[in-house]
Amino acid sequence: MDKGIHIEGLSKRYGEGDTAVEALKDVNMSIAPGEVVGLVGPSGSGKTTLLKCLGAVIEPTRGRMTLGGEVIYDSAQGGWKTPDLRALRRDRIGFIFQAPYLIPFLDVTDNVALLPMLAGRANAASRSRALELLQALDVAHRAKAQPSELSGGEQQRVSIARALANQPPVILADEPTAPLDSARALAVVRILNQMASQYQTAIIVVTHDEKIIPTFKRIYHIRDGSTVEEAGEGREIS
């Protein structure tokens, strides 16, 4: 089994009895390392629910999830494989949100270096790792700035650097381009593609964004909790 993302028969039900909502119904997905796939669907279709399950912040009702070659959840074998979901998120999953959500009281470098530090790496090593990523994302010249001093696009690139900081096999991006204009949105997608191939990361991008949908080579459509795989246009980003 390769080191991407594999989801088999994943279901999630919110609530019990009459008020229960089947947010995910028997979802199957596979994303290879280095691949960026889009996850699109109408409002209420279950996109965020899927990200939360993969992100180990809510527990699925049924199914199996494999991240980076390791089963992290299997309902047939007692659920989560590790009791320490925090460490799982820290070491194996990168998160990118709709807004950058940088920590306002840490400078750009430490916003990125915080993750390796939380994982127990020394400050100096963590910071040089952060600088490396900031360089790759072309924001190294703002390394000492406070997040509030950065433009929206720069902030989003810093948040991408943060997601990559612990070299996770997987990145989950929740509408990462929503607040950005067309050019900036495409730039973010280009960066995600670059990073995916450079670091062999499997990336899921949840999006509504018509500007970026044509760029995916593969797209999962989700409707009422069920996914359908579809080939994307895979348009080159100039």
Add this chain to the structure above:
Amino acid sequence: MISLAGRDILHSWGKFVLTGVGLGLLIGATLTMAGVYRGMVDDARVLLTNSGADIWVVQKDTQGPYAEASSIRDDVYRGLLGMPGVAQAANVTYLTMQVRHGDTDLRTMVVGFEPGQPGEPGYLVAGRRLLRGHFEAIADVKTGFRLGERIRIRRHDYEVVGLTRRMVSSGGDPMVFIPLKDAQEAQFLKDNDAITADRARTAANPALNRPGVPGLLDAVTASQTINHSVNAVLVKVGAGDTAANVAQEIRRWKHVQAYTREQMEEILIAKLIATSAKQIGMFLVILTVVSAAIVAFIIYTMTLGKIREIAVLKLIGTRNRTIAGMILQQALGLGLIGFIVGKISATLWAPAFPKYVLLETADAMRALVIVMVVCALASTLAIRAALKVDPATAIGG
């Protein structure tokens, strides 16, 4: 790992310092209240020390002369002088009076004493001791009187010839020392109308104004206008005798009460200022509660303002312990700023207080510990709120 709390404090130091200063002023007020109490205790001790006495002899069954009215005959001291172990014994009077100074009245404690005897102010900061037997005064600097000024006590004018300091009554009134005879007279001095009326009343009493006994009325009138009472006799014990033993002998043989220095301190501190101490204690409790409420409120609102960041921190794997530690350190940091500001402001404003404020280092250290404990407790509210934050909220809807 970097200190998240420290970074946050540095980032929003303006808010932090402002809050810390506000808290600090409150802590300063608290320290000052404690200082007021310490000052009262110290005033009492200085009062006892400066009187130069080993034993206070007062009216039987009273706790005079400071805590209760006491009156004894002014010849008792002669009997005391004859007792073994008594080296010196001298009459003193204490009376709270308004002293006229220019156009204003000042509340003082007027002390009557005999120069060279116990009861004389221990040392002078300016001027000289009393040399003439009448109408000279030594005043505590707190009165604001200056050397050479004339002050009026009842019907007589006195010249201020000396100044002393740290001589205040247990009520905080500065003392004015005058010769014993003047003080005795001042205690009983009536205005002219009252004297005329008294004489007429005595003359109208057939028992005191008998036709067959010439001179009786004059003798009675004279005895009424002379005051043979003092408030206490101060005794100095000779070398080789203990105050406790001598006091016991005095109590046994004379119909008076005698207190040693320790007993006097007990009366002044444990009884006389006990109510004030409780009053101040209440204040301290309230100020502590208010400070705690402020810290709790500030830290809580600061934490609520960071809910989003806390959710992100949790999502990317920050431990609860780290987040709780961050909030706790911020609360302690706030407490520390508050304590420093409080200590400095209390030190700066203490001399401006009318009564002596004694700021003890031990009290400050105790306050520091209490501030830190209170801040730690106050942060629990915010910590609980932070720990309840669901990392899933960072992902959004």
